[in-house]
Amino acid sequence: MRAAAESIRQGVRSGELIDLPPVEEEVEQDISALEGRLLIRKHYARERNRKLRSQKIDKVLAQGSPIACEACDFDFARTYGPRGGNYIEVHHIVPLHHIGESKTRLDDLALLCANCHRMIHVSRPWLTVDELHVLLQEQSQSGD
Numbered sequence: 001m002r003a004a005a006e007s008i009r010q011g012v013r014s015g016e017l018i019d020l021p022p023v024e025e026e027v028e029q030d031i032s033a034l035e036g037r038l039l040i041r042k043h044y045a046r047e048r049n050r051k052l053r054s055q056k057i058d059k060v061l062a063q064g065s066p067i068a069c070e071a072c073d074f075d076f077a078r079t080y081g082p083r084g085g086n087y088i089e090v091h092h093i094v095p096l097h098h099i100g101e102s103k104t105r106l107d108d109l110a111l112l113c114a115n116c117h118r119m120i121h122v123s124r125p126w127l128t129v130d131e132l133h134v135l136l137q138e139q140s141q142s143g144d
């Protein structure tokens with residue numbers, strides 16, 4: 001490590017290592033990382049719309065369904081009691097780059113537990129709720 005640092009210092013002193021332009025691949029990765037961050041920021045901003053969120057939860061309750069994760073069935077109230085009552089994350093199922101700034105309908109929203117929501121967004125391409133559901137089933141079957 002110290003040897004590497006020293007050879008870099010020498011390279012800089014000798015002028016060999018100044019301002020190397022990034023190779024094309026690095027530039028492309030930077031741009032897609034930036035785009036990814038922007039998309040996820042927009043995505044979360046849209047999901048934070050409180051009115052849509054409570055309308056979605058009310059609709060599910062009105063249908064007589066429990067407030068549970070659509071991918072793994074986790075129910076916060078069942079595990080955490082009253083503290084978890086009606087707690088759930090709301091996920092926008094239509095990728096933003098496909099719909100631009102159009103209006104969100106309640107059917108565009110899926111209810112997810114915090115773990116499943118994170119797993120959908122942990123890397124790109126994002127999984128659909130159905131894909132995550134299938135993944136969970138495959139995992140539990142291959143489990144033991």
Ligand SMILES: [Zn+2]
Pocket residue numbers: 069070071072073074112113114115116117
């Ligand atoms: Zn879940």
Ligand SMILES: [Zn+2]
Pocket residue numbers: 043047090091092117121
């Ligand atoms: Zn989401």
